Amino acid sequence: MSLIYDLPFREGKGNQTKEAISGNILPIHYVFNHAKYKASSSPNWVESPVSGYAVDFDGYSTYIKDQPLEVNGSFSISAFLAPRCFEACHGDVPTTIIDQINQSSQQGFALSIFRHGEVQFELGDGRNIYRFRTDRQLELFTKSFLTVTYNQEELSVMIYINGKKELESTNIKYFRPADIALSIGLNNHLFEISEVFKGGMFAGLIDFIKVYDHALTDEDIQKEYDKIRDKRSVPLEDIDLDEQKLLDDVHRPQYHAIPPQHWMNEPHAPFYYKGKYHLFYQKNASGPYFSHLHWGHWTSDDLVFWQNEKTALFPQKGELSPSGVWSGSATIGPNNKPYLFYTFANLNKKYNQGVAIARPENVEDTHLVDWKMKPQGAIYQTDQQGIPSQFRDPFVWKDETEEKWYLIIGGGVKDKGPTVWIYTSTDCEHWDFKGELFSVDSSLYPYLGTNWELPVLLPVRDQQGQVKYAFIFMSFFDDESKYEVDTYYYLGEFDKQKAQFIPDTIEPELMDYGRFKFSGPSGFVDPVTNKTIVFSILQGDREEQEEYEAGWAHHAGLPIELFLENQALRIxxxxxxxxxxxxxxxxxxxxxxxxxxxxxxxIQDKMLEIMIEFEETENLVGLELKKDPANQEKTKLLFDKANDRVWLDRTESRKDKEGDIQGGSLKLDEGFKAHIFIDHSAMECYLNQKKMISSRAYPVSSNSDYLSIVGNTDIRIKSIKIFRLQSIWKQKEMSD
Incomplete structure (x- = not known):
């Protein structure tokens, strides 16, 4: 009886590892072994007191393939690992640790992690594949010692977690080995999330994997666990995604709030607590694609320089939120305690969305890194509340004059139109339904969608203290439509007595002319400055393959202030x-x-702030940005007073890809003013405080960072300032 397979990961660097029994040198597949947008680099290696090192599997590109392992009769598998997230959102898709299953021949074995951390073991007998799964779940961000045994003499399977037997099954059929490649961190039968991204890949640290040609005993397993029992803890910086890994990416913004790696969607739930600003976001820690919705978390002292914090909320096993933790908001509730309100998702149900609550584990921790999710929902969609499964994104705020909180949530009523429902509470726990805050008729305004997402209602003030309300929302289409999703706003009044919003106009305005680049709105009134502040996603604009190769997708837009001037919204x-x-x-x-x-x-720089004011003129004026010296790539911001139009011309932004033109109406009785922020691929243009265009440019040339002013040479520039800006992320010396 002996050890027949041993991956100890002793190298500590590089993109290959040695299997200790055979001596085979195995490549570690990793997207940045041959990087496209940054310097090439190997996977992360983390020092381990057990095996020397652990390899960080990124969840979408890191895996190892080996020749088939000859296993006959009884065997055992041991692994020491720390998962970073689970495959919660794709039904019966396990996350592979080691896999030699052949689905076609129904043979082989696989050890994996199921949806919410349950340990799963599979065996094939040539006719069927049998699955064994623990009730107990692994802990995230903590190392666990897993052992599975198959005893052919006793026809039994046992699964152990940290030395304790969690499952025992007898009367098992005879195991039949499979002649198929052995995979580490990669499911041999991948779940297709898209043409590019596949599910079932491990995300986290693996210290070692061992396979024995016999069934280990309880005593054997306990003895092995005793050796490593006090070595399970992992510093968060060792297992969390490494923000240093992508700092040299030529297109990745440097002064925007952005996750360390991978994918994000809308930032949300801003609040201020004990000297810290908090902002959360929809996060996928498995890869740069839409799935596995968690809540990422940033903190800041000033809403500019952000710190990445531990993931705050996770999908949970059970009836409430097994399919994801979707967007929401935050408020300071009774007794000055923070509350998070999130959209729970259970896709096994018809009415599968609603509102649930999370509270801090330690209210004295100013970073609020640990959150406790309540096991029951606070608000459930009823069969009288519109389209099933279109009921999400709660937005909560406290009344300015009394101990009352309001909550609105987006939805829509079939054959009627998009709507927002409103609730009130005196304790942030129990909510009273008050009806519709506001809705529109889809037959009159089909471009506004069948239902609304991410509704926001915020007071905006002028210098004299007059208040109106900005109702901001995203259109969404529950069926096929010729219209595009975008972000709109109405300005109007909020009638607290009737709990209704009364708009000033019958139609809304676009929040941004950038064709959905500005999306995912959220906001709050900053209690420090009393300013009304809005956050957004600045959406990416690349193909999935490009995002796979980059390792990231999307980031937050810069925070903007909304205010009133002459009864109009200003930005x-x-x-x-x-x-x-x-x-x-x-x-x-x-x-x-x-x-x-x-x-x-x-001037050539990837991070600039430009403030320019033209004298009033009927002639075309503007700027050429992200421009190369040969004038083959450039993005033009142009204003035409004669036609009251402003637009961003991206037709020449990138030599190898056709671009578009994004813009709209801008009426001015003064000269054109543009306040522009350029951050690598991100471009945000604020125009006379009236309109904005958020967009992207991914030039091919490495020196497409010049600019010039557009217009007749004798047109006067009243003023221009250009600043070089700094990164908000501190770059450390990287080791290979």
Whole structure:
């Protein structure tokens, strides 16, 4: 009886490892072994007091393939590992640890982790594949010692977690080995999430995997566990996604809030607590694709410089949120305690969405890194509340004058139109339904969708203290439509007595002209400054294969301030962003375009803030941004006063891809003013505080970072300032 397979991961660096029994050198497949947008690098290796090192499997590209392992008769598998997340959102898809199952011949074995951390073992006898699954779940971010045994003499299977027997099954059929490649971290029969991304891949640290040619005894297993029992804890920085890994990506923004790696969707649930701002976001820690919805978490002292925190909320086993933890919001509730309100998702049900609550584990922790999710929902969709499974994204705020909280949630009524429901509470736990806050008729305004997502209702003020409310939402289509999803707003009044929103106009306006690049709105009134602040996603604009190769997708837009002027909504970047300024490159006043272009021609940088004001003119004016010296790539921001139009021309943004034009109406009785932020591929343009265009540019040329002013050479520039901005992420020296 002996050890027949041993992966100890002793190398500590590089992109290959040695299997100790055969001596085979095995490549570790990893997307950045041959990186496209950054310097090539190997997978992360983390020091381990047990085996020397552990390899970090990123959840979508890291895996090892080996020749078939000859297993006959009894055998055991041991593994020491720490999962970072589970495959919660794709039904019966296990996350592979070691896999030599052949589905076609119904032979082989596999050890994996099921949806919410249950340990799963599979055996094939040539006719069927038998699955054994524990009730007990593994812990995230903590190392667990797993052992499975198959005893052919006793025809039994046993599964152990940290030395304790969690499952025993007898009368098992004879095992039949499979002549198929052995996979580590990769399911041999991948679940297709899309043409590019596949499910069933392990995310986290693996210290070692061992296979024995006999069934280990309880005593054997306990003895092995005793050796490592006190070595299970893992520092968060060792297992969490490494924010340093992508800092040299040519297209990845550097001064925006962004997850360490992988994918995000809408930022949400901002609040201020004990000197810290908190902002959460929809997160997938398994890869840069839409799935496995968790709540990521940032903290900040100033809404500009952010810190990545531990993932806050996870999908949970049970009836409430097994399929994902979707978007929501936050408030400071009774007794000055923070509350998170999230959309729970159980896709096994017809009415599968509603609102649930999470509270901090430790209210004295200013970073609030640990959250406890209540096992019961706070609000459930009823059969009188519109389209099933279109009931999500709660937005909560406290009344300014009394101990009352309001909650709105997006939905829609079939053959009627999109709507938002409203509730009230005096304790943030129990909610009273008050009806519809606001709805529209789909037959009159089909472009506004069949239902609404991410509704936000925020007060906005002018300098005299007059208040209106901005109702912001995203259109959504429950069926095929010729219209595009986008973000809109109404300005109007909130009637607290009737719990209804009364708009000033019958139709809303676009929040941003960037064709869905600005989306996922959320916001709050900052209790420190009393400013109304809105957060958003700045959506990416690449194919899935490009996002696979980049290792990230999307990030937060810059925080913006909303205010009133002349009964109209005004938009500007948050003034705190001035702290990003590293160097003033240009400061000129009352110069011709020709003179200014002579000054700016040598500016080349991927992180810039540009503030420019043109004298009033009927002629076309604007800027060329992200421009290469050969003038083959550029993105143009243009304003045409004669036609009251502003637009971003992306038709030449990238040499190898056709672009588009994004824009809309802009009426001015003054000169054109643009406040522009460029952060690698991200571009945000704030125009006379009236409109904004958020967009993207991914030039092919590495030096497409120049700019110039557009217009007749004698047109005057009233003022221009250009700043070089700094990264909010501190770069450390990386080891291979």
């Amino acid at each position: 500007q970047p948050l003034e705190n962003l001035a702290s990003l300024r590293e160097e003033l490159l240009i400061h000129e006043s009352n110069k011709s375009i020709e003179e200014v272009n002579h000054k700016v021609k040598n």
